[in-house]
Amino acid sequence: MKAEIINIGDELLIGQIVNTNAVWIAQQFNALGVPIARMTTIADKAEDIIEAVGKAFNDHELIVITGGLGPTKDDITKKTLMTYFGTEPVFNQEVYDQLNNWFTARGREFSEVNQTQCYVPSNCKVLMNKWGTAPGMLFEKDGKYLASFPGVPTEMKNLVTHYLIPFIEQHYSLPPLVHRSFNIEGIPESELMKTIESWEDNLPKTIKLAYLPSAGIVKLRMSSLNTDGNAATVMEEESKKLHEIIGNDIFGYEEQTLEEIIKELLLSRNQTLCTAESCTGGYLAHKITSVPGVSRVFPGSFVTYDYWVKTDILGVKKETLQKFGAVSEEVVIEMARAAKEKLKTDYAIALSGIAGPDGGMPDKPVGTVWIAWATPKGIIAKRFAFPGDRVGNIHLSYQKALNILRRIILELPLKKEFWEKG
Amino acid sequence: MKAEIINIGDELLIGQIVNTNAVWIAQQFNALGVPIARMTTIADKAEDIIEAVGKAFNDHELIVITGGLGPTKDDITKKTLMTYFGTEPVFNQEVYDQLNNWFTARGREFSEVNQTQCYVPSNCKVLMNKWGTAPGMLFEKDGKYLASFPGVPTEMKNLVTHYLIPFIEQHYSLPPLVHRSFNIEGIPESELMKTIESWEDNLPKTIKLAYLPSAGIVKLRMSSLNTDGNAATVMEEESKKLHEIIGNDIFGYEEQTLEEIIKELLLSRNQTLCTAESCTGGYLAHKITSVPGVSRVFPGSFVTYDYWVKTDILGVKKETLQKFGAVSEEVVIEMARAAKEKLKTDYAIALSGIAGPDGGMPDKPVGTVWIAWATPKGIIAKRFAFPGDRVGNIHLSYQKALNILRRIILELPLKKEFWEKG
Numbered sequence: 138m139k140a141e142i143i144n145i146g147d148e149l150l151i152g153q154i155v156n157t158n159a160v161w162i163a164q165q166f167n168a169l170g171v172p173i174a175r176m177t178t179i180a181d182k183a184e185d186i187i188e189a190v191g192k193a194f195n196d197h198e199l200i201v202i203t204g205g206l207g208p209t210k211d212d213i214t215k216k217t218l219m220t221y222f223g224t225e226p227v228f229n230q231e232v233y234d235q236l237n238n239w240f241t242a243r244g245r246e247f248s249e250v251n252q253t254q255c256y257v258p259s260n261c262k263v264l265m266n267k268w269g270t271a272p273g274m275l276f277e278k279d280g281k282y283l284a285s286f287p288g289v290p291t292e293m294k295n296l297v298t299h300y301l302i303p304f305i306e307q308h309y310s311l312p313p314l315v316h317r318s319f320n321i322e323g324i325p326e327s328e329l330m331k332t333i334e335s336w337e338d339n340l341p342k343t344i345k346l347a348y349l350p351s352a353g354i355v356k357l358r359m360s361s362l363n364t365d366g367n368a369a370t371v372m373e374e375e376s377k378k379l380h381e382i383i384g385n386d387i388f389g390y391e392e393q394t395l396e397e398i399i400k401e402l403l404l405s406r407n408q409t410l411c412t413a414e415s416c417t418g419g420y421l422a423h424k425i426t427s428v429p430g431v432s433r434v435f436p437g438s439f440v441t442y443d444y445w446v447k448t449d450i451l452g453v454k455k456e457t458l459q460k461f462g463a464v465s466e467e468v469v470i471e472m473a474r475a476a477k478e479k480l481k482t483d484y485a486i487a488l489s490g491i492a493g494p495d496g497g498m499p500d501k502p503v504g505t506v507w508i509a510w511a512t513p514k515g516i517i518a519k520r521f522a523f524p525g526d527r528v529g530n531i532h533l534s535y536q537k538a539l540n541i542l543r544r545i546i547l548e549l550p551l552k553k554e555f556w557e558k559g
Numbered sequence: 560m561k562a563e564i565i566n567i568g569d570e571l572l573i574g575q576i577v578n579t580n581a582v583w584i585a586q587q588f589n590a591l592g593v594p595i596a597r598m599t600t601i602a603d604k605a606e607d608i609i610e611a612v613g614k615a616f617n618d619h620e621l622i623v624i625t626g627g628l629g630p631t632k633d634d635i636t637k638k639t640l641m642t643y644f645g646t647e648p649v650f651n652q653e654v655y656d657q658l659n660n661w662f663t664a665r666g667r668e669f670s671e672v673n674q675t676q677c678y679v680p681s682n683c684k685v686l687m688n689k690w691g692t693a694p695g696m697l698f699e700k701d702g703k704y705l706a707s708f709p710g711v712p713t714e715m716k717n718l719v720t721h722y723l724i725p726f727i728e729q730h731y732s733l734p735p736l737v738h739r740s741f742n743i744e745g746i747p748e749s750e751l752m753k754t755i756e757s758w759e760d761n762l763p764k765t766i767k768l769a770y771l772p773s774a775g776i777v778k779l780r781m782s783s784l785n786t787d788g789n790a791a792t793v794m795e796e797e798s799k800k801l802h803e804i805i806g807n808d809i810f811g812y813e814e815q816t817l818e819e820i821i822k823e824l825l826l827s828r829n830q831t832l833c834t835a836e837s838c839t840g841g842y843l844a845h846k847i848t849s850v851p852g853v854s855r856v857f858p859g860s861f862v863t864y865d866y867w868v869k870t871d872i873l874g875v876k877k878e879t880l881q882k883f884g885a886v887s888e889e890v891v892i893e894m895a896r897a898a899k900e901k902l903k904t905d906y907a908i909a910l911s912g913i914a915g916p917d918g919g920m921p922d923k924p925v926g927t928v929w930i931a932w933a934t935p936k937g938i939i940a941k942r943f944a945f946p947g948d949r950v951g952n953i954h955l956s957y958q959k960a961l962n963i964l965r966r967i968i969l970e971l972p973l974k975k976e977f978w979e980k981g
Contacts, residue, residue, distance in 0.1 A: 148771045150595045152585030153778070156578055159600070163574030173572045174607070178581070178598035185596070208749045209770050210759075251749050270749070289772070291951065349575045358575075412862075418848025419841030422862045426840025429916055429949060436865035437872070440834075440844045443858035450859070450901060479872060494851055527851060 204288035413476035626710035835898035
């Protein structure tokens with residue numbers, strides 16, 4: 138059984154939006170063990186849709202379409218699918234009732250335009266959309282299936298999760314795939330490869346290894362078919378060996394994020410953290426507070442963007458700022474100490490740097506960021522030279538800040554690079 | 560002339576990485592006026608590559624391939640293209656010299672594996688890759704063209720910029736395309752459609768209109784072929800008419816973001832803004848500080864996640880917090896007032912709410928967010944009922960906060976919904 142994703146939308150073909158729908162569906166299908174053989178992106182154009190659907194039905198067993206189900210004139214997927222299947226629209230009372238409630242609950246008029254969404258192809262199974270206004274549709278043709286979803290990510294994700302995945306699990310006998318992912322902090326991919334080379338070379342043939350690098354992180358994933366029921370055990374053994382080599386660098390597993398790990402570490406130790414941010418402008422606090430239930434370990438943060446806010450609000454000494462400048466070891470240390478005291482936490486992270494694109498100086502070029510960690514045992518600070526643009530430098534600052542905090546909390550040795558001059 | 564992008568890589572089909580290459584190429588082509596008719600993503604599999612290339616040559620005039628040019632065993636694009644074109648590899652001295660330098664400069668061995676990259680198909684024009692190790696290739700077949708690039712984004716981008724774009728500009732007479740985009744604050748797509756229906760119906764046939772909704776924003780884009788040199792003028796006229804209908808809702812044009820607009824508005828008025836954030840946890844400050852040069856209008860922010868930080872650090876009265884709870888009109892008003900005073904700004908935005916997934920109460924369900932705007936003329940506040948998950952509610956809070964601030968600064972009337980009970 139092979140699947141194809143067809144994403145419909147002019148906005149994708151002109152590069153207005155990134156196709157995050159395709160990657161998300163691919164991740165779900167990969168976890169289920171459904172191989173995707175092709176992804177096709179086409180315009181909101183009837184003949185292109187008909188051609189792509191025809192080819193997909195010819196080549197593959199399961200087709201997932203996103204986009205083109207809105208109520209506006211350029212949304213033609215539903216109409217085109219009816220042309221393709223040679224069916225007619227029929228009024229669906231359940232959709233009508235649900236949409237009527239949806240608009241009423243929001244104090245909005247259930248307009249004529251939106252009422253067109255109550256008409257659905259006569260040959261499809263309607264997938265009720267509780268997260269928006271366009272219902273999903275499931276079609277069958279000669280034992281093959283086509284599911285059509287709106288392009289709005291939250292709606293598509295909910296419809297896939299609640300209808301398509303259960304349908305796939307029921308309908309197909311899927312190969313029993315086993316995965317295990319390791320989230321590894323900032324080692325360059327090539328360096329990691331070299332470090333674990335002999336382990337990788339000796340992996341059982343049944344295990345496939347993938348390197349998935351992203352900014353500041355490498356995810357290492359083992360995959361195996363579990364035909365003999367032994368895959369999980371074999372993987373567990375290999376996992377132990379991997380830990381012996383790079384255990385300290387593995388901060389989490391599967392979809393765990395750094396901020397989730399930090400929350401768990403603090404929670405289990407009954408400790409707290411705060412931040413004092415200059416160049417990151419609240420990004421670190423935002424990442425930390427993106428984890429539900431973090432309020433027990435994170436009371437708050439100072440975003441001290443301006444000079445005088447660092448002194449008058451946070452409590453950095455004016456002399457320190459004048460003598461060493463905002464981007465300095467002395468200032469981030471004072472920032473971290475002051476934040477820890479004011480917000481009464483066990484740990485505080487302070488950051489000050491030059492995110493770019495402007496503001497670089499010969500001795501402090503764009504990407505220079507000082508980070509300080511105030512801990513129950515004292516304060517340490519480190520200068521970094523990040524290679525990114527503004528967004529990248531802010532992101533790398535957050536990753537370094539939390540990665541090193543993780544090592545501090547766990548009392549792991551800091552890497553050699555930490556003690557080198559940045 | 561129509562183009563197709565073919566992205567080759569198993570990692571794309573299992574959702575390991577987002578296809579940012581496709582969106583980047585699409586943006587370049589869109590700016591050039593080269594329409595992309597299809598994007599196809601396939602595996603590192605010879606038969607799939609041959610089939611996709613054959614179909615692309617059949618349907619379109621220009622094909623861009625990314626991926627599968629590395630030196631490892633799973634990179635088969637070059638070999639497969641030679642099979643497709645029926646050609647042989649030839650040694651290329653220029654590639655050899657360049658690679659030799661590349662490895663020497665990096666103190667790395669120019670290994671046998673990497674020397675395979677010096678062999679290139681005899682029928683292609685080699686595009687020297689100064690940014691990595693795999694050269695790009697340009698093939699011609701019956702007057703149509705195929706360009707093949709490595710999948711590493713920086714290498715691909717440099718090769719496209721330095722070779723492919725100049726080639727396209729020289730080789731094709733491109734249709735002069737004109738675009739104009741309007742960024743419209745949080746009107747549901749269907750409502751917007753109704754509001755501008757008669758304008759849309761009367762648009763000149765030459766103008767194509769697209770609705771591009773994303774969380775809390777609709778981008779409306781007019782596109783037109785400029786065959787008679789008049790398109791920009793016609794669009795300007797239509798733009799004026801559109802402004803008469805929804806001018807107040809248009810916050811920006813093209814790629815302008817809300818936070819950029821806010822920065823410009825404040826800068827031109829010599830005014831300043833700060834935030835006091837509870838449920839958004841620093842997200843608003845982060846979005847504002849993602850704009851370069853914003854320090855002149857944004858001194859900083861208080862992230863007051865815990866109760867006592869709201870009182871002891873920011874200065875909300877204990878009685879207010881006890882009597883009305885953290886998510887209340889009274890508390891956000893005090894938060895905004897205190898932040899404005901402490902950070903000495905002209906405006907302050909305060910937010911307190913229940914982002915979810917937990918913490919909802921019968922009278923304050925998940926998604927309830929109070930926002931207050933302190934202005935030179937006084938303070939107003941509004942309760943919102945956002946429908947999203949944690950990430951969505953935080954994002955919608957930021958959009959409402961800045962959208963309404965924009966109206967306040969510009970002294971535009973607030974929408975009817977603002978004055979309704981949320």
